[in-house]
Amino acid sequence: RFSTVAVRASAQINPSIRKSEEKVADFVKVEDLPKPKAVYCRCWRSSKFPMCDGAHVKHNKETGDNVGPLVIESPTA
Ligand code: FES
Numbered sequence: 001r002f003s004t005v006a007v008r009a010s011a012q013i014n015p016s017i018r019k020s021e022e023k024v025a026d027f028v029k030v031e032d033l034p035k036p037k038a039v040y041c042r043c044w045r046s047s048k049f050p051m052c053d054g055a056h057v058k059h060n061k062e063t064g065d066n067v068g069p070l071v072i073e074s075p076t077a
Contacts, residue, residue: 014044026050035074043067 018024028038038051043065045055052069059065 017044017046017049033072033074035076037071037073040070040072042070 014024041049041052041056043056043059045059046053047055056067056069060067
């Protein structure tokens with residue numbers, strides 16, 4: 001038998017980032033993006049979230065997953 005709390009916790013993809021918030025959402029204005037590119041985390045393991053710090057590499061090796069960042073390139077870079 002599984003408890004509802006245990007099942008809900010195992011279904012979560014965010015292990016630790018800003019858990020006190022109801023929903024983690026970030027807004028960036030295009031003109032504020034770093035040049036030549038901005039690299040955003042999509043694996044929820046980065047210590048620099050919402051930016052990628054390469055933690056997806058370890059996650060993929062440990063789990064067999066294939067997640068990677070969102071890379072936004074500046075048109076004026
Ligand atoms: Fe999460 Fe790179 S650290 S995608």
